[in-house]
Amino acid sequence: MKKELKDAADAVEDASNSRALVIAARAGFAVSGVLHLLIGYVAIQLAFGKGGQADQAGAVAQLASQPQGLLLLWAGFAACVALALWQTSNAVFDYGQLEAKKKVGKKLSAAGKAVVFAVMALTFAASASGNSKNSGQSTSDFTVSIMKAPGGPFLLVVIGAAVAVVGIVFVVLGCKASFKKDLRLPASGTGRSVITGLGVVGYVAEGVALFLVGLLFIIATVSARPQESTGLDGGLKALREQPYGVYMLTAVGVGLICYGLYLIVKAKFARM
Numbered sequence: 001m002k003k004e005l006k007d008a009a010d011a012v013e014d015a016s017n018s019r020a021l022v023i024a025a026r027a028g029f030a031v032s033g034v035l036h037l038l039i040g041y042v043a044i045q046l047a048f049g050k051g052g053q054a055d056q057a058g059a060v061a062q063l064a065s066q067p068q069g070l071l072l073l074w075a076g077f078a079a080c081v082a083l084a085l086w087q088t089s090n091a092v093f094d095y096g097q098l099e100a101k102k103k104v105g106k107k108l109s110a111a112g113k114a115v116v117f118a119v120m121a122l123t124f125a126a127s128a129s130g131n132s133k134n135s136g137q138s139t140s141d142f143t144v145s146i147m148k149a150p151g152g153p154f155l156l157v158v159i160g161a162a163v164a165v166v167g168i169v170f171v172v173l174g175c176k177a178s179f180k181k182d183l184r185l186p187a188s189g190t191g192r193s194v195i196t197g198l199g200v201v202g203y204v205a206e207g208v209a210l211f212l213v214g215l216l217f218i219i220a221t222v223s224a225r226p227q228e229s230t231g232l233d234g235g236l237k238a239l240r241e242q243p244y245g246v247y248m249l250t251a252v253g254v255g256l257i258c259y260g261l262y263l264i265v266k267a268k269f270a271r272m
Contacts, residue, residue: 021082028083028117029267031076035059035120036206036260043236043253047246060127070128077124080117087114153221160217167211174203183269195269198262205255212239 038059063072090110173179179199185192212235240249 021086024079024082025086026267026270027075027079028086029263029270031079032083032117032120033260033263033265033267034063036202036256036263038062038260040205040253040256040258040260043256044250046236046240047249047253060123064127073124073128077121077128080121080124084114084117084121087111087117156221157218160214160221162214163217164211164214167207167209167214170203170207170210172207174200174207179203182271183266184271185269195262195265198258198265201255202259202262205252206259208252209235209256212236 036059042059042062060073060076063069063076066072087110091107091114177196177200180196183195185195216235216238236249236252239245239252242248
């Protein structure tokens with residue numbers, strides 16, 4: 001029985017390292033990059049008073065409105081599924097050579113990324129099948145339902161704190177350029193500088209956006225107004241209402257575009 005389980009695990013690991021899955025996973029990075037480009041563009045529009053939904057669902061909706069939009073949606077779905085599977089494989093099979101503490105951290109990080117890409121895949125599928133829903137309203141409904149459950153407010157604060165901490169981690173990774181160890185950078189000095197610059201600005205902007213989302217979760221829970229927890233779109237719109245918010249939101253939008261460009265570049269240079 002143990003031998004059969006080991007053979008099955010080996011077969012799964014071999015499949016996860018197949019050339020086809022790796023190519024599809026790289027496409028997943030590119031798809032995520034395109035979504036961030038669209039989110040950044042909408043964020044800049046919001047800064048100047050134009051409407052739009054600055055989150056993944058809004059970006060997917062923009063893709064759906066393009067010629068051949070349905071094909072683009074299903075292609076995005078397939079790419080994100082492949083990347084989710086690849087990250088799941090990393091969480092299960094990889095990092096065995098690392099010391100225990102680092103191994104756990106790497107595996108948890110890969111598992112978290114797998115969940116993110118799985119959610120992105122579901123967003124593509126929902127939009128392609130015509131079942132998409134305003135993500136801000138979905139987030140609000142989610143927080144309201146948890147708020148009513150036993151221990152719900154505490155759980156929401158924990159979720160908000162976790163998202164905010166992830167945002168801080170992104171900022172630190174950006175400032176330290178730690179993301180470079182996940183890349184096979186080109187030999188050209190100019191190319192390396194451009195990719196590093198995109199990564200630094202992009203990681204910091206993504207971190208700021210995530211921190212705002214987490215902060216909104218906490219504030220809405222503490223003030224007993226869970227309907228105000230409206231995800232990334234709500235966080236960016238709340239940023240615009242602050243002093244100098246137009247400039248800060250524009251900067252975040254530009255940063256998200258940089259992060260999108262970085263992810264597109266990562267599709268080619270990522271260590272897989």
